[in-house]
Amino acid sequence: MSKVPPGRRRLARALAALSESSKYVQYENDPPPCDRTHQTPSAPPFGRTALLSQHALARTDLWIQDEERRAAEHARRRPPPPPPDWAVQAGERGKPKMAHTSACWNPFFMRGITRAQAIESLTRGGVPPCPQCEPDKEPGVLD
Template identity: 55%
Template structure:
């Protein structure tokens, strides 16, 4: 902007610039909204992740308590609501170094090849 412009002209130019930038910001926000909607739609169409192969059950006190048992994902024990999915490596770690016993029904140690 020219320094020779009067204060009124300078202010008018700045207000015009502000309107242009606000319009650009509004357009950018519309593009973001549309992109978020497309991403959400894409996420809804994606199939759910496969069920875990291994689970760790927690005793009384839930996840704050020490792990109580390692299970295969197919095992279903009544009342075992506090369970977390774990990787194969985590299940082996829990059985071998963590001192967590295997389930006597589903026998995860057999599939994992430990504690034979």
């Protein structure tokens, strides 16, 4: 016979006494009175829960690493886009600072423009040409 703590034993006796007394009315479709306390089931031991959580976290980490590896492989397979033929360097508040050709292309400080936009900015826009790539010396720009 298993040992039952005294508190639970008293509760079991009280419930048994209630079920036999006239004060206890059992309604139709009511479950029979029980002699157990109404407690939520105990959780699995903390060690097992922690182990399961660590296992799930490790699987998620492996999945993330696998996806990052696939993305890196995909990026290596795809060549970078070619630089634009013409570019304008952004200055203060987004105003054009200098006009460039593809020889000076820097994607962090410049944005690509068309040939017509480059000619317009060099001739009428007042944008100075780059001293290194000299876009104003390209054939057909200042004709």
